[in-house]
Every structure is written in structure tokens, then in C-alpha cells.
Amino acid sequence: MTSKELRNAWIRFYEERGHINIGAVSLIGDGTTGVMFNVAGMQPLMPYLLGKEHPSGKKRLCNVQGCVRTVDIESVGDPTHFTFFEMMGNWSLGDYFKQEKTQWSYDLLTKVFGLDSKEICSTVFEGNDAAPRDDETADLLKKVGILPEHIFYLPKSDNWWELEGTTGTPCGPDNEWFYPRHNKPCGPNCGPACGCGRYVEIGNDVYMQYVKNADGYSPLANKNVDTGFGLDRMLAFLNGVTDGYKTDLFIPVIKHLEEKSGKSYDDDPEAQKAMRIIADHIRTSTMLIGDVKGILPSNVGAGYILRRLLRRAIRYTRQLGLESSVLAEVSRIFIEQIYDEAYPLLVEKKDYILDEIMKEAARFEATLATGMKEFTKCITGIRRKNEFMAQKDPSYKPETEISGKQAFRLYDTYGFPLELTEELAAEEGLTVDANGFAEAFKEHQAISKQEGAAKGGLTERNEETAKLHTATHLLQAALRKVLGDEVAQKGSNITTERLRFDFSFSRKMTPEEIAEVERLVNVAIDAKVPVVMEEMTVQEAKEKGAIGLFESKYGEKVKTYKMGEYSFEICGGPHAANTGDLGSFKIRKEESSSAGVRRIKATIAPKA
Ligand code: ATP
Ligand code: MG
Secondary structure, three states, rough: OHHHHHHHHHHHHOOOOEEEEOOOOOOOOOOOOOOOOOOOOOOHHHHHHHHOOOOOOOEEEEEEEEOOOHHHHHOOEOOOOOEEEEEEEEEOOOOOOHHHHHHHHHHHHHHOOOOOOOOOEEEEOOOOOOOOOOOOHHHHHHOOOOOHHHHEEOOHHHHHOOOOOOOOOEEEEEEEEEEEEEOOOOOOOOOOOOOOOOOEEEEEEEEEEEEEEEEEEEEEEEEEEEEEEEEHHHHHHOOOOOOHHHHHHHHHHHHHHHHHHOOOOOHHHHHHHHHHHHHHHHHHHHHHHOOOOOOOOOOOOOHHHHHHHHHHHHHHHHHOOOOOOOHHHHHHHHHHHHOOOOOOHHHHHHHHHHHHHHHHHHHHHHHHHHHHHHHHHHHHHHHHHHHHHHHHHOOOOOOOOEEEHHHHHHHHHOOOOOHHHHHHHHHOOOOHHHHHHHHHHOOOOOOOOOOOHHHHEEEEOOOHHHHHHHHHHEEEEEEHHHOOOOOOOOEEOOOOOOOEEEOOOOOOHHHHHHHHHHHHHHHHOOOOOOEEEEEHHHHHHHHHHOOOOOOOOOOOEEEEEEEEOOOOEEOOOOOOOHHOOOOOOEEEEEEEOOOOOOEEEEEEEOOO
């Protein structure tokens, strides 16, 4: 089955069962909910799931909706996570419920899509004090043909949906559908929850059957069903492959990258990763520029995400030994050969999209070009010195390394990533002192000139800023311990030299308080505890006592970072692996930032 056939098959199946196709909305958030992109098919349908009548007057809806999930950017490179993907959805607004839905999901997966019913796994809600185990769904699953041993009961964190921080809203258990990527279980307890990667979630049926009250749940009169199946993943599985890039949504692009680079997707793991990243990021960029509410690369908000996607793709074209013009070629393939029918607007806006991609590439390359002059100077310097010394002393061993300081200057002043300097040096038969580069980071005192306002106040991402960012977590925890829960993050900004943290607090801190906060942070560093990332829903994170900004994004899990007993926060930024990596922590300044908000600047330095 092709992707075009799959979209049609989904819609036809549900149309035959009384649904109307409501079509898709823009990928760009409407600016009112604070959500930058549309992350799930149900996101635009929230008002109707909450009780408002749908404009169509109908109770059975379906569609295929594009989604952009920037939280998944770090997973891109694996076979099943993309930053853009399509979600196939269908909804019952107070109409049919579990019996019909279980039967339909099963029939569609096994009879229409041809998946092996003996391989499908399902997870259902295991129950807790507030709501019973979802035996109803489990029984229906067994009845339709799912093997009893393939039904797993999981806790609220996995199989429950509700709107964070609300009461009076619908909520309920969900039934997630999984399919194995290969046939080797990791052990006797291998299953959808074991985390070995064998099972991939292909879809999710949410049953909204309760109302959330202040003190628990009560039955909901008008029960809803909300469904989301990933088209890109499904396409792979129903065609007997488990790599999402081996479907018609990507094959022509991967083939083009292979031809242009002369490298093999299957045999060269590094090239494979680069090709996946380029393909994913250019697909998402194409969709965002070509959207009805199209955006352009910039230094703020959604535009900054787009810029990061494009520049990251450019870096990986270099790694494949390709010119950045290949990005427009890739975009053209997506527009003309892959999404022409499903996204006709892309075809209309084709020239504009390709032009904008090339303009951003040119901007990035201009930064690189100035840096190249500096790089050449640096090489010439080494050569001259070698010639001069060799004349004086025939036994002189020529220098073959670009110093850490020079590499850092290229990075700091000209925006050369270290990998780029290393690649260029290798072409000249030279190496780069990577340790010296790291040293130079630590020594460097000037404030970073990098623009941009990435998540968590990080304007650039590297090992040093990751450490400072980790220290920010410990600082916030220590402040709350010393000054009380009144302390909440109001802002954060990190350069390679220092962290800056703004927080709510009504008066100046005393020298004793400052010293105590500093001491507590250093205690956590000295404890050398690992920094552990775990994904969970916002609700679950809150219940477990995490702090952080609780922006609820429907259907999304958030990343949490735990450092022993010292800190537990919801966060999307990059972190050190262990608090012991941070070095000694020092508060440099405590001052007023604005009314009711204090500002701390602090540094970390390697332990003497
Ligand atoms: P996962 O745990 O695999 O990241 P999820 O729990 O985030 O998935 P949902 O939020 O339930 O997924 O989204 C519904 C469906 O959308 C999933 O069953 C999956 O098929 C698909 N999906 C989710 N995230 C992605 C992604 N990054 N790329 C492709 N498909 C995705
Ligand atoms: Mg899920």
C-alpha cells in the first residue's frame, strides 16, 4: 500500500462507518493556546471533545492531520520518530464507544492493513484508587482476536488521558496498539513497556468516560472516543518494513542523497543517520514554509525552530560531502513526487519554498565564508612556522595540530562548530586539539555573541552550556530550600561563561542566604549523582513532585530530569550526565531584575 492509498483507506473505512472527513488545519499554532505547533489530531478538536457542538453538526469525525513535535527532535535518526508526521484520527462525540472502536481498530489493522493479529499487542489502564482497571476494553480486545498474553495492564502514567490542571473536564483510560519491529523478545518479560525498542506504538484509542472532579472521577454522560494512529509508522509496518525511511514517503529522497553522495544508506551507519536527519528536517521545513500560515526562519519562536532545523540539515549535508543546494533538491522531491496530491498548496508555493530554503542556506554559508578566511590564515601560520623551523633545525618535528584556542576562536567569532573545523583540518592533513578546545571554553571570559532564544534560555548548545544549564536546576532547588516555595523561575539565560537565573522573590537575599544556596548546590555536585531523564505526562510529573513550566501540550509527554534527591524538573534542555561533571559552583551576583523578581549570575569552574 502506498501513502496515498493509506490516507484514502483510513478515510474510506471511517466514512463507511458514518464519519465525515473534516480535513486538516494549519501546522502552526493559533497563538492563543501558547502551543507553537499542532502536535496531535485532537488538538484542534478540544472544544468539541469538551462538549461544544461541532460546526458540521455531526458526531462522527475523521481526518488525516499533520503534526509537528519539536520535543522529538533528539529522537530523529531513529527509525520511527519524525519532527513532522501525519496522524490519522477518528472521533466519537458522545456517540459510539469501546465496543465499536475496538472492533474497528482491529478490523482496520488486520483486515485492511494486513497486520498479523498474532503479533499485535495492546496496553490498557491497570486501575488505581480513583478509577477501576479497564477490563471492559481488555475483554473486548480478547473477543475480537488479540491474544490474551498480548494484553498488558499499565499505570496511569502510560494509559490515561486528562487535561492537566483542570476540573469538570472529560478524561479516561486509553488503549494503545503496538507492533513488534523484529521477532526477538529481549527476555521473558518483553512487552510494550519494557523499553527495549522491540515494540513501537502505532496508535492510540482514548476513551473519555469520566469527568475529572476536585476529589476524583465521576462517570461522564456523553462519552467520547479520540483516536490517533501514526501514518508514517503504519505505512512502514503494513509494507513489512520497520524503518520509516523505507516507505514511499522517503525512498526517493534517500535514493537522491545516496546518488549524490555516493554513500550507502544501508551499509554506512553514519551516512544513514545524516540522511535521516536531512530528510526529516527538510520535510518539516518544507511543510512549515509551505503551510497556509507559512513561517520563515528567524531568531524567535517558531521561526527559530525552523532555522535550527534548516541549519542542522545543512551541517549534515556537509558531513555527506554535499553542497547545501541538495536541500532544495530534497525539498523539491517532497513537493513534486511525495506530497503533491495530499498537500497541493506545497505545489502552488513550490518556488517560494525552495527560494527560502536556499536563502537560509546562503545566510548560513555567508557566516561560514568569513570564517574560512580565518581558517586559512590559521593553516598558513602553521605552515610558515614549520618551514621556518625546519630551515633552522632539520630534526624539527613539524606541527600538525590546530590549537584549542584557534579552534575556539573559529567557533566563538565565526560560528564554526568544532566538527566543521575538524573536517576542514583533515582535508589539510591536520588535526584539532579537541581537549584544548574544551579548555578554551572554560577560560573564555567574554559574553557569548550568539543570538537566538532557545528553550530554557540557552542561546547555544554545547558541553559547557549543558553543565551550566544543569547547575541552574540545582540552583533553583537550593533557592526553594533556603527561601521557600515562593521561588519560581522567571527567566534563564546561559552563555558559555555563566548562567543567569531570574526568579520570583520579594527582597534582596542576605549574604548568609547566598552562601547557603551556594553550599547546597556544591553538596549536590559533590554527591556525584547521575542526571536521569524520564518521559512522562505533565500530570504524572506534577504528582511525583517535579517543578518546572507546566505548559500542557495535548497528547505529548514531557522530559523530566532527576538528580538524586536534589532536583526534579520538567525540562527540554541539554544536560550533563552527572552532577559531578559540573565543577565548583559560585554565585557572582545577586541583584534586582524587576519588581518582585531577583536575578542571580553564577559560574562553574573545574575543581582545583
Ligand atoms: P511514542 O511513545 O512512540 O513517542 P507517543 O506516545 O508520543 O509515541 P501519541 O502521542 O499517543 O504517541 O501519538 C499517537 C500516534 O502518533 C502514535 O501512536 C504514533 O503512531 C504516532 N507518533 C507519535 N509521535 C510520533 C513521531 N515523532 N513520529 C512519527 N509518529 C509519531
Ligand atoms: Mg502514547
